[in-house]
Amino acid sequence: MDRTYLTKFSHFALPLIAVSFARKSFLFWVKVLLVVGYLVPMSGCVYSFKGISIPPDLNTFEVENFQLRALNAPVDIEVRFSEALRTKVRNESRLKLNTTDPDISFTGEVTRYAVTAEAPVEGNTVALNKLEIAVQVNYQNNRKEDDKWTKTFSFFQTYDSTNDLQAIEGNLIGIIFDQLTERIFNDAFTSW
Numbered sequence: 397m398d399r400t401y402l403t404k405f406s407h408f409a410l411p412l413i414a415v416s417f418a419r420k421s422f423l424f425w426v427k428v429l430l431v432v433g434y435l436v437p438m439s440g441c442v443y444s445f446k447g448i449s450i451p452p453d454l455n456t457f458e459v460e461n462f463q464l465r466a467l468n469a470p471v472d473i474e475v476r477f478s479e480a481l482r483t484k485v486r487n488e489s490r491l492k493l494n495t496t497d498p499d500i501s502f503t504g505e506v507t508r509y510a511v512t513a514e515a516p517v518e519g520n521t522v523a524l525n526k527l528e529i530a531v532q533v534n535y536q537n538n539r540k541e542d543d544k545w546t547k548t549f550s551f552f553q554t555y556d557s558t559n560d561l562q563a564i565e566g567n568l569i570g571i572i573f574d575q576l577t578e579r580i581f582n583d584a585f586t587s588w
Contacts, residue, residue: 447586448489453539456494457485459502462531469509469529470565477506477531477573484577489585497538500584504533507548511561514554521557527565528552529572535584547583551575 459482464474481502486493491500508530515523530550537543553568555561 450489450491450585454499454537455490455492456498457489457491457500457502458493458495458498459485462503463505465505465507466509466530468511469506470569473509473529473569474506476569477576480573481577481580484581485584488581499537499539501536501538502533502580502584503536504531506530507532508550513557523557524554525557525561526552526554527561527568527572529569529576531576531580533580535580545583549576549579551579 459478461478462474464471466473470476482493485491485502506529508528510528512526512528513522513524514526517523528550529552530548532546532548534546535544551572553571555564555568
């Protein structure tokens with residue numbers, strides 16, 4: 397093969413290969429940076445957004461089974477709510493569940509469980525119904541006697557009135573419990 401041909405080829409092809417490689421490499425790194433740029437703020441946001449700050453001398457918590465004071469509520473709703481709150485604290489804090497001499501105690505009651513008609517439409521019917529649940533929560537820091545509060549938290553979820561409540565009730569309760577436990581958790585652990 398003629399050496400002149402190789403020289404001409406290398407002068408022409410090598411820059412193209414380099415540009416092609418650089419472009420592919422550049423796109424690869426852009427993708428990596430986008431993924432990292434997306435994931436790092438999202439993971440960091442969880443901690444900084446919540447602002448959880450639990451003093452180091454607090455290590456345990458207890459959620460006593462809530463009492464049922466709401467009429468027409470499912471018979472096990474207070475037990476399900478108590479377990480939802482236990483799971484929230486256990487999963488999102490460093491505190492360990494301990495029913496004997498806990499550092500933090502939650503007690504309370506389910507005070508409201510109501511289905512009301514919303515969004516009236518023509519013909520004496522409604523388009524939406526609203527399920528509302530309210531709980532009264534007593535929070536006590538057992539290591540610091542003046543750190544306690546009693547608050548009522550409520551949340552609702554609307555649903556299409558053509559749906560059978562019994563068919564969707566479990567899902568609606570789950571959504572409402574998620575919101576209630578989030579609010580309780582934030583009030584208990586972000587105001588240190």
